[in-house]
Amino acid sequence: MTPMLEIQSASKGYGNGRQHSPVLKDINLRIDEGEFVAIIGYSGAGKTTLMSLLAGLLAPDEGRVTFRGQRVTAPGPERALVFQNYSLLPWLSVRGNIALAVDSVHRGWPASRRRQHVDRYIEMVNLTPARHKKPHELSGGMRQRVSVARALAMEPRVLLMDEPLSALDALTRATLQDEISRIWQETRKTMVLITNDPDEGIYLADRIIPLSAGPSATLGPSIPIDIPRPRDRRDLNKEPHFIDVRRRVLDYLLGDGGRAKTTVTRKLVLPDLEPEDLTRPHGMPFIGSRARRRREEKQETVEIS
Amino acid sequence: MSDPQTQPDPRATPWWNRDSTDQRVRQLLIYVGTPAIGIALFLGLWSFTASKVEVSFGQLPGPTAVVAEVKNLWLDHQSERDREHQFYERQETRKAKVMAETPKAAWKERKYAGRPTYFDQILTSLKTVFTGFLIASLIAVPLGIVCGLSPSVSIALNPLIQIFKPVSPLAWLPIVMIMVSALYNPEEPYFEKAFLSSAITVALCSLWPTLVNTAVGVASIDADYLNVAKVLKLGWFKKIFKIVLPAAMPLIFTGLRLSLGVGWMVLIAAEMLAQNPGLGKFVWDMFQNGSSQTLAQIMVAVFTIGGIGFVLDRVMLALQRSVTFGSTAR
Numbered sequence: 001m002t003p004m005l006e007i008q009s010a011s012k013g014y015g016n017g018r019q020h021s022p023v024l025k026d027i028n029l030r031i032d033e034g035e036f037v038a039i040i041g042y043s044g045a046g047k048t049t050l051m052s053l054l055a056g057l058l059a060p061d062e063g064r065v066t067f068r069g070q071r072v073t074a075p076g077p078e079r080a081l082v083f084q085n086y087s088l089l090p091w092l093s094v095r096g097n098i099a100l101a102v103d104s105v106h107r108g109w110p111a112s113r114r115r116q117h118v119d120r121y122i123e124m125v126n127l128t129p130a131r132h133k134k135p136h137e138l139s140g141g142m143r144q145r146v147s148v149a150r151a152l153a154m155e156p157r158v159l160l161m162d163e164p165l166s167a168l169d170a171l172t173r174a175t176l177q178d179e180i181s182r183i184w185q186e187t188r189k190t191m192v193l194i195t196n197d198p199d200e201g202i203y204l205a206d207r208i209i210p211l212s213a214g215p216s217a218t219l220g221p222s223i224p225i226d227i228p229r230p231r232d233r234r235d236l237n238k239e240p241h242f243i244d245v246r247r248r249v250l251d252y253l254l255g256d257g258g259r260a261k262t263t264v265t266r267k268l269v270l271p272d273l274e275p276e277d278l279t280r281p282h283g284m285p286f287i288g289s290r291a292r293r294r295r296e297e298k299q300e301t302v303e304i305s
Numbered sequence: 306m307s308d309p310q311t312q313p314d315p316r317a318t319p320w321w322n323r324d325s326t327d328q329r330v331r332q333l334l335i336y337v338g339t340p341a342i343g344i345a346l347f348l349g350l351w352s353f354t355a356s357k358v359e360v361s362f363g364q365l366p367g368p369t370a371v372v373a374e375v376k377n378l379w380l381d382h383q384s385e386r387d388r389e390h391q392f393y394e395r396q397e398t399r400k401a402k403v404m405a406e407t408p409k410a411a412w413k414e415r416k417y418a419g420r421p422t423y424f425d426q427i428l429t430s431l432k433t434v435f436t437g438f439l440i441a442s443l444i445a446v447p448l449g450i451v452c453g454l455s456p457s458v459s460i461a462l463n464p465l466i467q468i469f470k471p472v473s474p475l476a477w478l479p480i481v482m483i484m485v486s487a488l489y490n491p492e493e494p495y496f497e498k499a500f501l502s503s504a505i506t507v508a509l510c511s512l513w514p515t516l517v518n519t520a521v522g523v524a525s526i527d528a529d530y531l532n533v534a535k536v537l538k539l540g541w542f543k544k545i546f547k548i549v550l551p552a553a554m555p556l557i558f559t560g561l562r563l564s565l566g567v568g569w570m571v572l573i574a575a576e577m578l579a580q581n582p583g584l585g586k587f588v589w590d591m592f593q594n595g596s597s598q599t600l601a602q603i604m605v606a607v608f609t610i611g612g613i614g615f616v617l618d619r620v621m622l623a624l625q626r627s628v629t630f631g632s633t634a635r
Contacts, residue, residue, distance in 0.1 A: 055536065057532060057535065074535070075532070075535045075536045075538075076536070076538055077536060077537060077538060079536075080536065081532070081536050083529055083532070085529065087527070087529035087530065087532065087533055089530060089533070089548065089551070089552075091551040091552075091554070092551075100537070100547060101537055104537045104538065104539055104543065105537060105538075154537075
């Protein structure tokens with residue numbers, strides 16, 4: 001059987017020449033139809049880059065990404081994406097956001113069928129009372145529900161979720177995890193979830209794969225999760241298999257996978273308050289060399305050991 | 306000895322600052338009363354200065370003279386309308402008479418050729434500025450979108466924009482007038498040449514704020530929105546109308562508002578030189594007449610121009626607010 005989605009020895013980095021920084025290296029991943037796979041990794045390890053490769057928003061430097069045997073060259077509605085920051089269009093209502101997706105993906109359908117389709121997915125994420133609201137009138141959890149409904153309404157073959165719940169508080173998160181779990185059991189859609197929470201990954205997925213710390217992050221061993229569904233969040237902590245999977249994930253992330261030093265490159269947004277470097281020789285005013293200010297150094301790399 | 310309980314606390318807020326049901330009245334006093342004081346001071350200063358200054362044709366008109374001129378201009382407008390009405394009535398009766406005598410006679414309708422009144426001129430000015438503004442918007446918004454979407458187009462156009470942006474309407478006008486008389490020579494002109502020249506000059510000067518703001522608005526669209534367009538495989542047309550335009554709308558409207566302001570300012574100068582029968586020509590003609598009364602009429606025009614500019618700005622501001630969505634919205 002051809003896998004639904006496959007990555008073969010792919011690598012991806014940003015920048016050129018000396019500035020080149022490798023992000024992902026030697027990534028191999030195979031996702032079969034109907035599977036729910038979770039990928040877990042450190043912040044900044046390259047999870048979003050991995051997701052962009054799967055979605056087709058980025059092309060790998062080496063290796064290849066295939067969708068049902070075909071090489072992925074561009075994003076498309078058959079691989080719907082749920083973004084971490086929802087990316088709903090603020091000028092459209094809940095309904096409008098979902099309708100835009102439905103109208104452009106199911107162009108051939110008659111209008112009445114599209115309308116019913118939109119309503120069905122609003123219902124699925126329990127947002128019918130809020131369907132005329134604009135995104136800024138909704139809470140974070142509700143916004144992410146709209147985003148999930150928008151993605152599902154495209155009727156994709158694969159649903160890609162990039163840390164969909166990271167920005168939410170713990171209680172909302174649990175509710176939405178339950179909803180995603182329910183939706184998966186109803187639809188049996190192929191789903192890929194990227195997360196930084198081991199419990200979330202194990203609770204939801206059939207298989208969990210750790211992503212080692214960057215730079216040059218790579219995928220660790222795939223760990224199957226054989227906990228029967230529907231799973232009960234309260235019993236999970238007593239389940240020996242859950243504890244075992246969790247230990248193995250953490251062992252990898254803290255042991256082998258964590259060995260590479262994590263570096264975080266971040267943008268420096270500092271006020272221009274630092275004094276100029278006075279040890280440098282002063283030229284004529286306005287001419288010649290000027291001391292560099294810290295503001296002009298756009299980024300720094302911090303090593304976390 | 307008075308009871309300390311009934312004594313007012315000296316630290317208490319003074320009466321004009323106290324939070325009470327009078328708060329609305331107080332706010333009204335502040336927001337209406339304070340500007341009223343400013344205006345009153347201005348009028349006082351004006352009438353004082355006017356009484357002291359002698360110009361070549363008499364006294365400088367003060368506020369009262371200007372208000373009297375508003376009335377005169379209105380009366381003039383009404384009498385002109387009456388004359389026009391009478392003219393058409395006379396024409397009708399004459400036509401009926403001629404038709405009764407020789408039914409086959411060729412009758413040529415004549416248009417009333419009276420001079421435009423002040424209020425006609427205001428209308429002409431508004432028509433001209435909106436025509437120019439429309440031309441400018443139709444060019445600037447699409448061009449701005451192309452600039453915003455394509456960095457190379459933006460880099461290519463940037464020097465031209467920077468060079469043409471600061472050019473005064475007075476420099477454009479001769480070129481525009483020559484171009485219009487060379488290119489616009491229809492048998493039965495629908496537009497006056499002066500009208501067309503003024504409108505195009507307005508367009509040339511008010512193009513730039515919209516162009517620049519649209520380009521910036523489009524270039525700074527959240528990459529996530531464009532990713533949504535990519536995942537949905539929206540066509541070029543749909544991407545522009547469903548994602549790019551709404552996302553850039555707040556900045557486009559900021560540009561349009563600035564453009565209309567610039568256009569209105571430029572219009573007066575353009576009309577003066579192109580002799581388009583609007584407020585600019587009115588000011589110029591009254592200046593040529595050179596009397597104390599016409600000077601007062603110029604002042605009426607100044608207030609009219611200011612007032613209309615203010616109203617136009619407020620209308621654009623309201624439109625701008627109506628298209629701005631919650632800033633925290635995603």
